[in-house]
Amino acid sequence: MISLAGVALVTWTGSAVVSVNATTVAFGYLLLVLIIATVWGYVEAIVASIASTLAFNFFFLPPVGTLTITDPQNVVSLFSFLATALVGSRLSMTAKQRALDAAARQRDVERLYTFSRAILLIEKSESFPKQLVRKLAEIFELNAVVLYERRSEEFYRAGPSDFEGQDDQLKDAALQGTSFADPVRHRTISAVRLGSEPIAGLALQGSVMPDSVVQGIGNLVAIGLERSRAQDLAAQVEAAQQSEKLRTTLLDAMAHEFKTPLTSVIAATSALLDSPDQPLPSRVELLKIADEEAHRLKELIDDTVDMGRLDATDIRVNAEPTNIEDLVREVAASMRADRDNRPIQVICAESPPAILADRRLLKLAIKQLLDNALKYSPPETPITVQIGNTGGGISIAVTDHGKGIPSQEQSRVFERMYRSPAVSRQIPGSGLGLSIALSIVRAHSGELSVTSHPGETTFLLTLPAEPKGVTL
Amino acid sequence: MSAGRILVVDDEPQIRRIMRTTLTGAGYEVDDAKSGEEALDKFRDFRPDLVLLDINMPGMGGVETCRALRTDQDVAIIMLTVHNTEAAKVEALDAGADDFITKPFSTPELLARIRAALRRVPLAPSSASRIRVGDLTIDFGARVVMRGGATFHLTPKELDLLRYLTQHANEVVPHRQLLQAVWGPDYGDEVRYLRAFIKTLRKKIEPNPDHPQFVTTEPWIGYRFNGIIEPS
Numbered sequence: 141m142i143s144l145a146g147v148a149l150v151t152w153t154g155s156a157v158v159s160v161n162a163t164t165v166a167f168g169y170l171l172l173v174l175i176i177a178t179v180w181g182y183v184e185a186i187v188a189s190i191a192s193t194l195a196f197n198f199f200f201l202p203p204v205g206t207l208t209i210t211d212p213q214n215v216v217s218l219f220s221f222l223a224t225a226l227v228g229s230r231l232s233m234t235a236k237q238r239a240l241d242a243a244a245r246q247r248d249v250e251r252l253y254t255f256s257r258a259i260l261l262i263e264k265s266e267s268f269p270k271q272l273v274r275k276l277a278e279i280f281e282l283n284a285v286v287l288y289e290r291r292s293e294e295f296y297r298a299g300p301s302d303f304e305g306q307d308d309q310l311k312d313a314a315l316q317g318t319s320f321a322d323p324v325r326h327r328t329i330s331a332v333r334l335g336s337e338p339i340a341g342l343a344l345q346g347s348v349m350p351d352s353v354v355q356g357i358g359n360l361v362a363i364g365l366e367r368s369r370a371q372d373l374a375a376q377v378e379a380a381q382q383s384e385k386l387r388t389t390l391l392d393a394m395a396h397e398f399k400t401p402l403t404s405v406i407a408a409t410s411a412l413l414d415s416p417d418q419p420l421p422s423r424v425e426l427l428k429i430a431d432e433e434a435h436r437l438k439e440l441i442d443d444t445v446d447m448g449r450l451d452a453t454d455i456r457v458n459a460e461p462t463n464i465e466d467l468v469r470e471v472a473a474s475m476r477a478d479r480d481n482r483p484i485q486v487i488c489a490e491s492p493p494a495i496l497a498d499r500r501l502l503k504l505a506i507k508q509l510l511d512n513a514l515k516y517s518p519p520e521t522p523i524t525v526q527i528g529n530t531g532g533g534i535s536i537a538v539t540d541h542g543k544g545i546p547s548q549e550q551s552r553v554f555e556r557m558y559r560s561p562a563v564s565r566q567i568p569g570s571g572l573g574l575s576i577a578l579s580i581v582r583a584h585s586g587e588l589s590v591t592s593h594p595g596e597t598t599f600l601l602t603l604p605a606e607p608k609g610v611t612l
Numbered sequence: 613m614s615a616g617r618i619l620v621v622d623d624e625p626q627i628r629r630i631m632r633t634t635l636t637g638a639g640y641e642v643d644d645a646k647s648g649e650e651a652l653d654k655f656r657d658f659r660p661d662l663v664l665l666d667i668n669m670p671g672m673g674g675v676e677t678c679r680a681l682r683t684d685q686d687v688a689i690i691m692l693t694v695h696n697t698e699a700a701k702v703e704a705l706d707a708g709a710d711d712f713i714t715k716p717f718s719t720p721e722l723l724a725r726i727r728a729a730l731r732r733v734p735l736a737p738s739s740a741s742r743i744r745v746g747d748l749t750i751d752f753g754a755r756v757v758m759r760g761g762a763t764f765h766l767t768p769k770e771l772d773l774l775r776y777l778t779q780h781a782n783e784v785v786p787h788r789q790l791l792q793a794v795w796g797p798d799y800g801d802e803v804r805y806l807r808a809f810i811k812t813l814r815k816k817i818e819p820n821p822d823h824p825q826f827v828t829t830e831p832w833i834g835y836r837f838n839g840i841i842e843p844s
Contacts, residue, residue: 395694396668396694399694399715399716400624400626400627400694400715401626402715402716403627403630403715403716403717404624404626404627404629404630405716406716406717406718407627407630407631407634407716407717407718407719407722408630408633408634408719410718410719410720410721411630411633411634411637411719411720414718414719414720415637418637419637422633422636422637425629425633426630426634429626429629429630429633432626433626436626515670516670517670518647518649518670518671519623519646519647519670519671520646520647520650542670563670567668567670
């Protein structure tokens with residue numbers, strides 16, 4: 141319609157408004173055809189060309205007012221006009237198409253780039269293929285994306301509409317590398333290959349994309365899946381290494397700690413077996429030592445089992461009203477038997493408030509602090525435990541007079557399995573005690589900190605009277 | 613009369629208690645110390661023949677204590693360790709211990725090791741108490757070797773080793789024979805002991821310990837003392 145209107149306009153202008161000769165009008169028609177070809181399309185341009193030819197003939201070529209041409213020269217010029225109009229419109233159409241293609245290609249490249257960036261930025265929070273198909277649907281504005289992963293044999297779907305009934309074709313693509321395209325419904329199913337091996341099938345619906353783009357998407361998906369697989373594998377390896385390290389450290393520490401009482405037990409029993417006829421007092425002494433040390437072994441095993449069971453990230457607090465002074469004295473007393481009667485001085489200046497705490501856990505935490513104090517200070521130096529009232533709760537300060545902890549290590553002593561290089565070979569330990577104590581204290585909404593200089597180290601434990609979220 | 617005086621050094625009170633009971637029962641005179649520092653103090657007054665020394669102690673550790681005690685050449689030192697590793701044993705022997713025993717151990721084993729450490733190679737009736745080999749002089753009575761104007765003290769086990777090797781000079785002494793002669797019949801397979809002791813011995817008697825001339829190694833068999841021995 142617009143082409144015909146244009147032709148009419150040029151005809152009217154040429155004949156009524158300004159009086160021009162036939163050649164000028166012909167140029168006017170030609171210009172019109174080129175504009176129509178550029179702006180609209182080839183079909184419109186052809187319609188315009190034919191209409192222009194007819195109008196030119198009818199209105200401007202003598203005899204004017206008829207479609208007959210008397211001068212054979214005019215016949216030639218009419219046909220050359222038609223040919224020029226057609227070729228011109230064809231050329232301008234091609235140029236237009238190229239520009240459109242280039243724009244489309246640029247958009248495809250941009251989308252592929254955005255998609256590749258999105259793959260790199262995918263986080264571990266959700267399953268990788270799930271996020272991958274969602275990003276793919278968003279970026280390429282597809283209304284359905286389905287990915288079938290061969291390794292997990294799972295389908296991942298994204299996009300506003302469904303893509304039903306193609307599961308078998310997808311599986312074929314993933315297993316045999318076959319492809320399938322349905323241009324009418326804007327669907328493609330292609331294989332995602334890593335090298336020559338198909339690893340997944342990918343179905344896209346909602347947009348016709350050149351093969352190269354589909355291929356590009358397939359490659360990116362393959363790289364993404366492989367990368368995610370490699371990351372999973374690395375994480376698994378790291379976790380395995382961590383747990384292996386924990387296992388060996390624990391075993392090593394256990395071997396150390398357990399061997400001391402075991403040595404006494406074996407030495408005593410083997411001495412009795414070797415010379416059963418020794419004097420009674422000596423036999424009794426040996427039996428007493430064996431008995432005491434067997435009990436100590438039992439206690440060590442109980443503690444180790446307790447510590448092993450504690451999941452540092454999720455400690456359940458079974459709170460009950462607790463008199464902290466009694467609890468500390470109880471722990472201190474339990475440590476004396478095998479510790480040379482070293483003085484553990486418990487000072488309690490003002491009567492501390494009763495607090496809500498898990499007695500078993502808190503005892504374990506305080507025991508770790510006392511055990512450390514005893515372990516890392518010379519045998520003749522005293523250990524003090526000062527219990528204070530902080531207003532809203534209580535504080536327990538455990539002080540020893542050992543070498544002290546170098547300042548650069550003070551922040552690290554609470555790390556799981558950290559042991560100061562200065563003592564790790566000399567004094568047995570697992571590096572778990574303080575980290576467990578800290579976890580227990582935190583589960584009670586409390587704090588545990590250390591201050592240390594050569595000759596004095598204090599671990600300060602503070603607990604609120606009522607831990608957050610813990611009630612009776 | 614007691615079989616000997618033993619100082620037990622361990623930070624674990626129960627270990628000291630059991631040692632005291634078993635060693636006293638075996639006829640030794642026993643004293644104990646709970647740290648390396650205390651051990652050095654008690655050592656001066658008690659004058660033990662043997663020290664049982666725990667390697668893992670807070671403060672002054674066992675290895676450091678051993679080095680300090682080693683300035684006294686007479687005493688035998690047995691280290692107690694929980695590490696049953698080659699490195700721990702070599703460290704103990706390098707620090708000057710005569711033997712080590714791994715926790716946990718049985719009392720009969722401990723007593724056997726103590727007897728071995730206190731054992732002395734008997735003097736052959738013919739052997740001189742002072743001999744000369746080239747420019748090396750060995751005084752078995754004074755427990756010293758003199759070389760190039762310098763005097764080196766020998767520990768009892770080093771002295772015993774040297775005595776046995778010189779008594780069998782210029783013949784190959786197999787590892788087993790040497791071990792049993794110096795440490796006693798319970799020993800025989802502890803070739804790495806020998807290596808550690810020969811190493812420290814060479815440092816004292818050889819002008820160039822890396823290329824020994826007096827005590828040479830016979831690979832896979834044993835050691836040989838080379839030289840013409842003259843009474844001095």
